[in-house]
Amino acid sequence: MNRTTAEEGVSGAGNLATLLRYIRPHRAMLTIVGTLTLCSSAASLAQPMIIEDVLLALGADGDLTNPLLLLAGLLVVSAALTGLTVWLTSRTSERVVLHLRRTLIHRLIRLRVRETDNTPVGDLTTRVTSDTTVLQQAASAGVIQLLDGAVTLVAACVLMGMLDWRLFLVSFGVLVVVGLIGGIVMPRIRRASQAVQEQIGAVGAVLERALSATRTVKANAAEPVETAAADQAARLAYRAGLRGAKYDAVIGVLTGTAVQVSFLIVLGVGGAMVAAGSLHVATLIAFLLYLFRMMGPVAGLVSGVSTVFQGFGAVSRIEQVEKMEIEDDVDVRIPARPRTAPTLRFDNVRFGYPDRNFRIDGVTLSARAGERTAVVGPSGAGKTTLFALAERFYQPDSGRILLDEVDTATLTRAELRRRIAYVEQDSTMLSGSIHDNLTYGATTASGDEIRQVLAATGLTGFVDELPDGLATEVGSRGAMLSGGQRQRLAIARALLRRPDVLLLDEITAQLDARNEEALRQTVESVAKQCTVLLIAHRLSTVVSADQIVVMQNGTVRATGNHKQLLATSDLYRELAATQLLTPNTPADAGMSPAGPSLHRTSSAGH
Ligand SMILES: Nc1ncnc2c1ncn2[C@@H]1O[C@H](COP(=O)(O)OP(=O)(O)OP(=O)(O)O)[C@@H](O)[C@H]1O
Numbered sequence: 001m002n003r004t005t006a007e008e009g010v011s012g013a014g015n016l017a018t019l020l021r022y023i024r025p026h027r028a029m030l031t032i033v034g035t036l037t038l039c040s041s042a043a044s045l046a047q048p049m050i051i052e053d054v055l056l057a058l059g060a061d062g063d064l065t066n067p068l069l070l071l072a073g074l075l076v077v078s079a080a081l082t083g084l085t086v087w088l089t090s091r092t093s094e095r096v097v098l099h100l101r102r103t104l105i106h107r108l109i110r111l112r113v114r115e116t117d118n119t120p121v122g123d124l125t126t127r128v129t130s131d132t133t134v135l136q137q138a139a140s141a142g143v144i145q146l147l148d149g150a151v152t153l154v155a156a157c158v159l160m161g162m163l164d165w166r167l168f169l170v171s172f173g174v175l176v177v178v179g180l181i182g183g184i185v186m187p188r189i190r191r192a193s194q195a196v197q198e199q200i201g202a203v204g205a206v207l208e209r210a211l212s213a214t215r216t217v218k219a220n221a222a223e224p225v226e227t228a229a230a231d232q233a234a235r236l237a238y239r240a241g242l243r244g245a246k247y248d249a250v251i252g253v254l255t256g257t258a259v260q261v262s263f264l265i266v267l268g269v270g271g272a273m274v275a276a277g278s279l280h281v282a283t284l285i286a287f288l289l290y291l292f293r294m295m296g297p298v299a300g301l302v303s304g305v306s307t308v309f310q311g312f313g314a315v316s317r318i319e320q321v322e323k324m325e326i327e328d329d330v331d332v333r334i335p336a337r338p339r340t341a342p343t344l345r346f347d348n349v350r351f352g353y354p355d356r357n358f359r360i361d362g363v364t365l366s367a368r369a370g371e372r373t374a375v376v377g378p379s380g381a382g383k384t385t386l387f388a389l390a391e392r393f394y395q396p397d398s399g400r401i402l403l404d405e406v407d408t409a410t411l412t413r414a415e416l417r418r419r420i421a422y423v424e425q426d427s428t429m430l431s432g433s434i435h436d437n438l439t440y441g442a443t444t445a446s447g448d449e450i451r452q453v454l455a456a457t458g459l460t461g462f463v464d465e466l467p468d469g470l471a472t473e474v475g476s477r478g479a480m481l482s483g484g485q486r487q488r489l490a491i492a493r494a495l496l497r498r499p500d501v502l503l504l505d506e507i508t509a510q511l512d513a514r515n516e517e518a519l520r521q522t523v524e525s526v527a528k529q530c531t532v533l534l535i536a537h538r539l540s541t542v543v544s545a546d547q548i549v550v551m552q553n554g555t556v557r558a559t560g561n562h563k564q565l566l567a568t569s570d571l572y573r574e575l576a577a578t579q580l581l582t583p584n585t586p587a588d589a590g591m592s593p594a595g596p597s598l599h600r601t602s603s604a605g606h
Pocket residue numbers: 117353354356358377378379380381382383384385386599
């Protein structure tokens with residue numbers, strides 16, 4: 001189970017404080033709603049008093065016109081005020097949820113990489129969709145019922161006390177019983193609701209996993225496994241939902257019964273008092289009407305509290321997102337500046353992933369200005385981690401990463417990532433057109449610039465042949481492209497941003513010999529304008545690099561050019577030799593452009 005779902009939800013009081021925090025910006029409107037509710041309740045509660053007048057007037061043969069007109073007026077006013085209150089409360093709750101959704105969206109898109117490493121994306125998504133919907137229920141229906149119920153109840157109590165305090169004391173016992181039951185059941189409703197939301201999150205996580213890897217699922221005939229996992233979560237959500245419904249039903253029945261019992265007791269006690277002459281029958285009828293009228297608000301109050309407690313379950317999950325760390329410096333506007341080719345230097349950098357033994361252990365290396373530096377090493381050596389640190393996806397535990405001797409920790413991420421472009425190992429395309437993908441990070445790129453990068457990455461022919469050219473859709477995650485096309489588009493996208501430093505993680509992995517050679521030449525020419533660091537997979541790329549850094553187990557084992565390393569580094573020699581460099585093949589001349597792979601089958605790995 002992931003960290004956040006495993007966390008025990010915070011207390012109801014904490015949830016209430018959070019809910020109030022969400023609502024606080026709308027307090028002016030809520031005050032208006034509260035006042036209207038008060039007026040509507042007053043208009044409704046005054047009716048039994050008028051009815052008492054009507055009854056007294058009937059008994060005394062008095063004039064009925066005024067009380068009847070007043071009664072009709074109160075009915076109309078109370079109905080109109082109720083309608084207005086419902087509309088205003090719903091509008092306010094929509095606004096609360098809109099604000100909350102926007103805040104969550106803003107945060108989720110800026111979450112730190114290590115947060116998304118740990119939490120299933122599908123689960124995070126449901127916090128914006130499903131959890132906020134539950135919260136909306138709590139902030140609209142729940143709050144209306146709560147407000148309405150509480151105001152009506154208090155007012156009814158006051159009026160009943162004014163009518164006859166003895167009968168009121170009898171009825172008050174009922175409220176105490178209802179309160180006690182509520183105190184026991186409500187936290188259970190909150191826990192059940194949170195469990196429902198967590199399981200819905202789990203369904204989202206399973207579906208996200210399965211749908212983002214449909215081909216893997218199908219190729220491994222894993223449909224039953226994925227279906228079973230989602231089914232299981234759906235069943236658990238169902239069971240938790242039933243648990244919540246059971247508590248809801250229990251409290252509903254008990255509340256209704258308690259009010260009815262008190263009705264009967266008041267009828268009996270009041271009847272005896274009327275018989276004894278200590279109570280007028282009209283007062284008893286008015287009192288019973290209040291009691292009868294109280295049933296609705298009490299039921300509403302209980303159901304409102306229950307809805308709000310269900311909302312607390314969602315509040316807990318939304319709060320978890322609020323506590324996750326985000327990158328808060330990615331929205332800074334970066335002024336345009338001329339492109340430079342800086343030196344990128346790692347100075348004694350140390351870093352470890354949480355709960356992993358692997359460590360980047362004091363890496364010092366310098367990718368010199370305007371040169372191509374290749375990083376090689378066995379699988380798991382830490383090459384990609386080094387790039388992730390340069391992009392500040394993770395923060396080094398110690399040491400510095402410098403751009404022309406400026407510590408990158410002093411730059412905002414916005415500036416850092418504008419200057420350092422990164423092409424991932426498994427280049428991701430986003431659904432949309434080729435043009436959308438190309439201009440993703442460079443929306444102002446001109447047609448000429450686009451044509452240039454397409455030519456540089458050998459994509460001109462491919463794009464020209466497409467019926468819709470640049471407007472062609474690439475499909476979900478670029479599914480309608482080949483692996484090599486995806487990779488070249490990712491490089492073109494990076495080039496369009498005109499970076500100072502270009503990080504390329506195994507970019508030739510999926511290319512054929514001809515395309516690899518073309519791309520190598522492109523990188524060579526790009527390196528004249530910017531500093532290129534590439535994780536190399538093919539020996540042909542490594543051989544021509546200005547500098548080669550050999551990594552193993554999170555440390556730099558050797559640095560030099562191909563010839564130097566062949567002469568000085570056992571590990572490099574081993575890497576090269578195990579990558580099809582036969583003893584008869586000259587190390588620096590015998591590689592085919594499609595060349596051998598430097599690390600995939602290395603025995604030098606862990
Ligand atoms: N996000 C992560 N969280 C925890 N551990 C990670 C994470 N990413 C990588 N690792 C671990 O860090 C180590 C180094 O991984 P890294 O991807 O940097 O190696 P690499 O040299 O690029 O390997 P390859 O050539 O196979 O891509 C590995 O043991 C890996 O399991």
